Amino acid sequence: MIAGNWKMNTTVKEARALVTDMIPLLEQIENVEKVVCPPFVSLSAIAEVLRGSSIRLGAQNVYFEERGAYTGEISPPMLAELCEYVIVGHSERRHYFNETGEIVNRKVQAALRFNLKPILCIGERLEEYDAGRTEEVVIGQLRSSLSGVESPRGLVVAYEPVWAIGTGRAATGEQANRIIGLIRHNVAELYTEGFARDLRILYGGSVTADNTAEFMQQPEIDGALVGGASLKADQFSSIVKQTSDIAYHLSA
Numbered sequence: 180m181i182a183g184n185w186k187m188n189t190t191v192k193e194a195r196a197l198v199t200d201m202i203p204l205l206e207q208i209e210n211v212e213k214v215v216c217p218p219f220v221s222l223s224a225i226a227e228v229l230r231g232s233s234i235r236l237g238a239q240n241v242y243f244e245e246r247g248a249y250t251g252e253i254s255p256p257m258l259a260e261l262c263e264y265v266i267v268g269h270s271e272r273r274h275y276f277n278e279t280g281e282i283v284n285r286k287v288q289a290a291l292r293f294n295l296k297p298i299l300c301i302g303e304r305l306e307e308y309d310a311g312r313t314e315e316v317v318i319g320q321l322r323s324s325l326s327g328v329e330s331p332r333g334l335v336v337a338y339e340p341v342w343a344i345g346t347g348r349a350a351t352g353e354q355a356n357r358i359i360g361l362i363r364h365n366v367a368e369l370y371t372e373g374f375a376r377d378l379r380i381l382y383g384g385s386v387t388a389d390n391t392a393e394f395m396q397q398p399e400i401d402g403a404l405v406g407g408a409s410l411k412a413d414q415f416s417s418i419v420k421q422t423s424d425i426a427y428h429l430s431a
């Protein structure tokens with residue numbers, strides 16, 4: 180899976196133009212699930228543009244209540260009419276908007292309850308990385324996000340080291356592969372071996388067309404969550420194409 184997180188970029192008009200440019204580039208590429216996550220205000224317009232296409236749609240955030248007096252928030256059933264996926268627990272939400280582990284957990288539960296597929300983001304900060312606490316932090320986030328979740332059907336996990344997001348300083352393929360393997364091991368403990376094997380775990384953080392292959396060749400890495408490079412149709416389609424070629428060779 181390659182998912183594009185557009186973050187707070189593109190007006191509705193720009194979003195429509197971007198996805199219109201992407202469709203002919205992405206449509207023919209097989210064996211990779213392609214997802215775009217534009218801002219909330221563009222979801223409806225983009226859903227229209229994507230009708231009949233193989234590109235899936237996701238949102239970047241969701242609130243955990245179903246409805247009510249929560250000015251400015253967007254609920255799971257509102258999104259479920261428009262899209263299939265929702266990013267939950269992105270580090271920018273955790274750090275700029277004070278989303279705690281408990282909030283992330285409630286969001287994961289709410290998304291699943293309304294058949295939205297959460298793309299759950301976990302990852303350590305630079306000071307935690309430097310202190311050698313990566314494993315403890317990442318697994319702690321994983322377990323708290325999934326606390327009380329009995330059947331996470333449709334779940335996708337994205338390992339995104341915070342120090343690699345938007346910095347141009349990506350992790351190495353080996354580093355990401357090792358942590359993703361550890362995540363999978365913990366998912367197997369929480370659920371079943373079969374669920375863990377089939378779970379898609381993505382790497383995210385400064386993925387570009389130039390370093391995609393390094394990540395996709397790793398056995399534990401099932402795709403990428405792409406920020407900056409998902410805002411350019413040619414870059415994004417190159418990432419998807421390379422992933423498809425590698426997936427084809429790995430499965431052959």
Ligand code: PGA
Pocket residue numbers: 184339343344345346347383384385386404405406407408
């Ligand atoms: P980036 O963002 O690719 O711009 O580093 C990744 C993300 O935040 O998901």
